[in-house]
Amino acid sequence: MGNHPIHLETPLSDQDIEILKAGDRVTISGILYTARDAAHKRLIELLEAGKDLPIPVQGQVIYYVGPSPASPGRVIGAAGPTTSYRMDPYAIKLMQLGLKGMIGKGKRAPEVKEAMVKYKAVYMAAVGGAGALMAQAIKEARIVAYEDLGPEAIRQLRVENLPAIVVNDTLGNDLYIEGQQKYMIE
Amino acid sequence: MRQISTERIIDAVKHAAMNGNFELGEDVVQAFHTAKKQEESPVAKDILDQLIENSILARETRVPMCQDTGLAVIFLELGQDLAIIGGDLQTAIEEGIRQGYKEGYLRKSVCHPFTRKNTGDNTPVITHIEVVPGDKLTIWVVPKGGGSENMSKLFMLPPAAGWVGVKENIIQTVISAGPNPCPPTIVGVGIGGNFERSALLAKKSLLRPLDIPNPDPELREMEKELLEAINKSGIGPQGLGGRITSLAVHILMMPCHIASLPLAVNIQCHASRHVKIVL
Numbered sequence: 001m002g003n004h005p006i007h008l009e010t011p012l013s014d015q016d017i018e019i020l021k022a023g024d025r026v027t028i029s030g031i032l033y034t035a036r037d038a039a040h041k042r043l044i045e046l047l048e049a050g051k052d053l054p055i056p057v058q059g060q061v062i063y064y065v066g067p068s069p070a071s072p073g074r075v076i077g078a079a080g081p082t083t084s085y086r087m088d089p090y091a092i093k094l095m096q097l098g099l100k101g102m103i104g105k106g107k108r109a110p111e112v113k114e115a116m117v118k119y120k121a122v123y124m125a126a127v128g129g130a131g132a133l134m135a136q137a138i139k140e141a142r143i144v145a146y147e148d149l150g151p152e153a154i155r156q157l158r159v160e161n162l163p164a165i166v167v168n169d170t171l172g173n174d175l176y177i178e179g180q181q182k183y184m185i186e
Numbered sequence: 187m188r189q190i191s192t193e194r195i196i197d198a199v200k201h202a203a204m205n206g207n208f209e210l211g212e213d214v215v216q217a218f219h220t221a222k223k224q225e226e227s228p229v230a231k232d233i234l235d236q237l238i239e240n241s242i243l244a245r246e247t248r249v250p251m252c253q254d255t256g257l258a259v260i261f262l263e264l265g266q267d268l269a270i271i272g273g274d275l276q277t278a279i280e281e282g283i284r285q286g287y288k289e290g291y292l293r294k295s296v297c298h299p300f301t302r303k304n305t306g307d308n309t310p311v312i313t314h315i316e317v318v319p320g321d322k323l324t325i326w327v328v329p330k331g332g333g334s335e336n337m338s339k340l341f342m343l344p345p346a347a348g349w350v351g352v353k354e355n356i357i358q359t360v361i362s363a364g365p366n367p368c369p370p371t372i373v374g375v376g377i378g379g380n381f382e383r384s385a386l387l388a389k390k391s392l393l394r395p396l397d398i399p400n401p402d403p404e405l406r407e408m409e410k411e412l413l414e415a416i417n418k419s420g421i422g423p424q425g426l427g428g429r430i431t432s433l434a435v436h437i438l439m440m441p442c443h444i445a446s447l448p449l450a451v452n453i454q455c456h457a458s459r460h461v462k463i464v465l
Binding site: 071072131 | 239293302332427
């Protein structure tokens, strides 16, 4: 920690993420897809109906964000992470299809953490409530599915050096647990 | 009798909604700086730096500090010697919010509980009106994010629980929330009253700026004791470990029924937005 951040270019391979450890700082460049719970629900419904998804999943990274609208001349409004546990009921299915990364904030369910080990995926935290700062890393944004969901529509983002911290790695480590234990005063 | 037009109210609410989302209060920014001095974790210091930078960027670029520009909560103190002309107060408040969220490119975050269909204009607004002496209208515009609101709790404790029980439940609420409500948080506590009043007190306690101490010395001591206990948890900024889990604890207390000890804990994320206007 405190060292130079590890740079990631999406899409990610198993090799890219196996070197990541809970507590590593990363910067991410490339394509990300946004989705919150409403969009996840629709994706899973499509899968259950045996239909194709509107976005690729293999090797991809989903950013849990519902940005504020872009004002004129801007690519996007504020774009910090939303709380991730709301996506827990859907995340495992997407990891089975090859999803490699999730960016959000807040704790994940035990079964989601187990799935990250099993299917090789990582969960990264971006700083919640730093919406104006995060927007600076987003260079392009366009809606690719579910426009009717407004802020919850799926957007394809092109990002440059989006900052995040690895929370759950492929070994089952959890920075939320370890970080808290380190600074707890009995 | 002094008169005020709904047009003025609409305009004031509109600008407060926008400015509130772009300009973090100086009291909160100062609290970030103080927290950074007390913090020991390098990751936590880094996060506090990002929050300070974010507040500057939001102010300069007029991009909201947080994409969750909130459900609009409005506290009103209406002077009984003031007449509102040109329409009704509730409609004016809603219109101010509607215009502010549109013109400010703020996120519309209000939907039907089950269909989740967005109302499209960030209304309805949660309004609390109190009639007070005088001929002024005081309005607090408080955009409240969903992440921290979701981690809030209400307890109807047995009176025997006492201060020990109250303290334990507050600390446990903050600990079980962990990283979810975007720490460093401000913990709003309402003690006494009844079921709904305790929740309202908890929310109202958050209106007090961070640089103003609780005027009640007893409550001030309780706040200090709670903050120390919470900051021993190690949760830290964003829950990634550290000394500063909460920036402050604010308490409001009032008498309650002889059978009850109501307690409400309303957690406020670090993007503590509250704009006060006096008309």
